[in-house]
Amino acid sequence: MSQIAQEMTASLRNARTQLDMVNQQLAYLDRQEKLAELTKKELESYPTDKVWRSCGKSFISQAKSKYVNDLSHDESILLDQRKTLNIKKNYLETTVEKTIDNLKALVKK
Numbered sequence: 710m711s712q713i714a715q716e717m718t719a720s721l722r723n724a725r726t727q728l729d730m731v732n733q734q735l736a737y738l739d740r741q742e743k744l745a746e747l748t749k750k751e752l753e754s755y756p757t758d759k760v761w762r763s764c765g766k767s768f769i770s771q772a773k774s775k776y777v778n779d780l781s782h783d784e785s786i787l788l789d790q791r792k793t794l795n796i797k798k799n800y801l802e803t804t805v806e807k808t809i810d811n812l813k814a815l816v817k818k
Contacts, residue, residue: 724808
């Protein structure tokens with residue numbers, strides 16, 4: 710019985726660790742989405758048709774519309790990643806809850 714409890718505790722610890730990592734990844738995606746959104750708004754306020762885009766240590770002249778399209782594409786990728794992470798988060802939260810319930814039931818026996 711103690712071995713089962715130890716395995717369940719290890720599983721709980723693992724699920725909580727993964728849940729923390731997913732929450733950190735979601736927070737990172739939030740920051741990236743906000744950055745892309747603010748950059749798009751800033752670019753749209755510029756009167757010129759060409760902008761300078763960072764490329765490592767140098768800059769490349771690029772059409773503003775192309776840059777805005779790239780940012781929109783990046784935002785759609787971030788949304789897909791967010792959906793996937795939310796599914797994983799829900800799964801891990803359920804796993805944690807079920808493991809805790811099972812541990813409580815095991816202790817009551």
